[in-house]
Every structure is written in C-alpha cells, then in structure tokens.
Amino acid sequence: GIQVEQSPPDLILQEGANSTLRCNFSDSVNNLQWFHQNPWGQLINLFYIPSGTKQNGRLSATTVATERYSLLYISSSQTTDSGVYFCAVEHNNAGNMLTFGGGTRLMVKP
Amino acid sequence: EPEVTQTPSHQVTQMGQEVILRCVPISNHLYFYWYRQILGQKVEFLVSFYNNEISEKSEIFDDQFSVERPDGSNFTLKIRSTKLEDSAMYFCASSLQGISNQPQHFGDGTRLSIL
Numbered sequence: 001g002i003q004v005e006q007s008p009p010d011l012i013l014q015e016g017a018n019s020t021l022r023c024n025f026s027d028s029v030n031n032l033q034w035f036h037q038n039p040w041g042q043l044i045n046l047f048y049i050p051s052g053t054k055q056n057g058r059l060s061a062t063t064v065a066t067e068r069y070s071l072l073y074i075s076s077s078q079t080t081d082s083g084v085y086f087c088a089v090e091h092n093n094a095g096n097m098l099t100f101g102g103g104t105r106l107m108v109k110p
Numbered sequence: 111e112p113e114v115t116q117t118p119s120h121q122v123t124q125m126g127q128e129v130i131l132r133c134v135p136i137s138n139h140l141y142f143y144w145y146r147q148i149l150g151q152k153v154e155f156l157v158s159f160y161n162n163e164i165s166e167k168s169e170i171f172d173d174q175f176s177v178e179r180p181d182g183s184n185f186t187l188k189i190r191s192t193k194l195e196d197s198a199m200y201f202c203a204s205s206l207q208g209i210s211n212q213p214q215h216f217g218d219g220t221r222l223s224i225l
Contacts, residue, residue, distance in 0.1 A: 033213055041199050041219055043153070048213035086153065095166040096141060096205070097155040098214055 002027045002091040004101035012107045013077050021072040021104045023087030031090035032063050033098065034072050038083045046072070046085075077108045112136040114217035116202050122223045123192055131187045131220045133202030142185045143203040143214060144177065146170065153201065159185065189222075197224045 003026040013019055023032075034046040047054050047061040049070065054061055058077075063070040074081055084105050088098040115134045123129045135142050144156040158166045159177050174190045185204075189196055199221050203214040 030211075031213065035216070041147075041221065043201060043216045043219070045213065045215065050211075088153070096158055097143070097166055097168070098145070098153075098203075099155065100153040102152050 002029070002089060002099050004087060004089055004099050006085075006087055006101035006104050008104060009102065010105045010107075012109065015077060015079060015108055015110050017077050017108075018073070018075045019077060019106070021074070021085050021087075021106075023070040023072070023089075023101055025068050025070075025087075025089050027068070028092045029065065029068075029089040030092055031098070032065075032070055033088050034061055034070070035086045035088065036081075036083050037086060037103070043086070074106075077106075079108050079110055082106055082108050112215075114202055114204055114215050116200075116217035116220050118220060119218065120221045120223070122225060125194055125224050126191050129189050129192055129222065131189075131200050131202075131222070133185045133187075133217055134183050135185055135202070135204030136215055137183070139204035139206050139215070141165075141205045141207065142177075142179070143205075144187045145201040145203065145216075147199045147201065147219075148195075149198070156187075192222075192224045194224050196222060198222060 005024045036044045049063045051065045058075045060073045084103040086103045087101045142159045147153045157171045176188045199219045201219045202217045205214045206212045
C-alpha cells in the first residue's frame, strides 16, 4: 500500500512563530486532506488539497502531486494551534480509503 | 455547515460484550466510512460502505465487526464480542462521491473503552 510520512514528528514553537509541516507520499493520489486533531480528539478538516495551493486565515497548504509531497504552513502560531496535524491521502486505483500519516505533534508555548 | 454526528461520545463496555457505535452522515452523502485510532497512534481505515454494501475493508475489519445502514439516516458499526485491544477512538466519515474530487467529512468520534 501507499506510504505516508510526516515530518517533523514533534515540534515546539513559541507563540507568534511560523512553521512548515511536511507530508511525503510514495505514489500518486486522488485526494489529500490535512487535519488538526485537538486535545479532545476531534479531527478538524483543514484543507482538501490534492494539488495546488490554498489559504485559510493563518494557515495555508501546497501540494505538488508530481513530486509527491504536501506542505502545511502555520503563520503567527497561537496556543490554540497545539495538537496533532495529520495528512491523509487517497491512493489512485486503491479504492476510496484514506491512508493517514503518523502526524506531527505541535506544541505552541505562550 | 452540515456535520457528521456520532453517538455516544464515550462508551465503556465490559470485555466480551457487544457494542454498537452510531453515526448520522451528512444527508446527501452517498459514501460512508469507519476509521479507528488507538491511543497515541495514527488513524486507520476500517471499512467503506456504498449502496448498502461494503465496498472496501481493511484487514482490521474481521468477522467480529459489521456495518449496517438500518434506515435512511443512520450508519452503525457493531463489534460482536469486544476485546481489550478494541479500545480506541472510532471515527465515522462520509463523502458525496467515493473517488476523487470530494473530501471525506469526519465526525467527532466515539471513544470506546473496554474493561
């Protein structure tokens, strides 16, 4: 099956700092989503981004499908950004399941 | 914005008992999914469901698991005889289409604790 690797696995930031989270995948994909899992365990959908660039407030994401990676940018981080960020992909010709990466655990300190 | 809703939010069950987790997908969605996340680990696909039948399932989804759409709104996951290792967060998701061009929308999850 497809492999999804996220880096870094852990990240500690001071409030106000910027960061870039990376998601590499081993084969072509139909779908790529970024999620934020908050401390209560909820999976919050951030972006549906199989290709191109999108922005939503302080967050933006870019997927370069031909090079098999996606980046999530967080600018001016806030303590409420803390949690785990997951990338998930839907592999071409492999049904409609999402395969999740291992996540990046982010802690933003005040 | 329409949401996927899951009940209960937390379920505590004795080992060996049957448990049913319930989900109400977004109303015009056609594809439904269950995922599982063991504490501290990544989210894993269990099963997808379309047109009243399973379309894909993972090796995790063995004979103790079953899914059903008992009416026009609910989608359920049944675990027949729970084991300690079934303790996890279970997420339901739905999408408008099953392949390409449509995101999956996730519910808030049911935390299942097996004692």
